Amino acid sequence: MNQVRQALLDRKLTLGTWIQINHPVIAEITGNCGFDWIAADCEHTDIDVAGFADIARGLYGRGPEPFVRVRENDALAIRQVLDAGARGIIVPLVGTAEEAERAVAAARFPPEGIRGFSFCRGNNYGLDFDSYARQANQDIAVVVMIESKEAVDHIDEIVHVEGIDGVFIGPYDLSGSHGIPGKTCDSIVREGCRKVLRACTKARKSAGLHVVLPTPENIQQALNDGFTFLAVGADIVFLQQASHKAYQEVIQYSRRDTATERSSG
Ligand code: 3PY
């Protein structure tokens, strides 16, 4: 059984992160850190199905379950990453219950859904066809993203859609839908988050959040708020922060003045 899906159903805490760089080395490195799940982002990057398959190979045997934030809420986009071995999908920009139902149907084999059968990486190229066909509907996690005013308005219907294991707030798009992109701590965004949390508690569904720029304070805040499906950072954020810090340290030790250096260089 997919432990992350089980944790979603039990509303237990799991920790994940995000891959945006289309290279398996990123999966090999982040896969060693202890995360429960790692999502390859096919919505905002050049990661395609082949790129995800390589990322899944990089994660293989390292522990984290391979998740995908799919390109869009589209049956083929969902089917192809599941066939490539995704164990959970995170579907962006879901605004209504009907859209959430479409995402679930795409991820489930008949009779629950419309996913097609095939020989693919997910079932070990057919070797495990029978067991995969039997298990996949129980094993694959389906999480929908709440990232708009519309989605927050419809949250009570969305969380009641059968087959939705949890919802996941995208704070950047949510702030953008209020006309304040990037103001993720604004009271209107915070109020949206609280409404989502209340709806999840009532419906006994997991609530998730992407803490894109993690700090000890905002991670603590997310945990105190009651989010249990938590993504922290992303490969590009870690690289940016670590390279910035390394440069700041080396510049301090070398006592070199960056401005002078640049103008003389
Ligand atoms: C958002 O903040 O909109 C996201 O999609 C984060 O993953």
Ligand code: MG
């Ligand atoms: Mg988003």
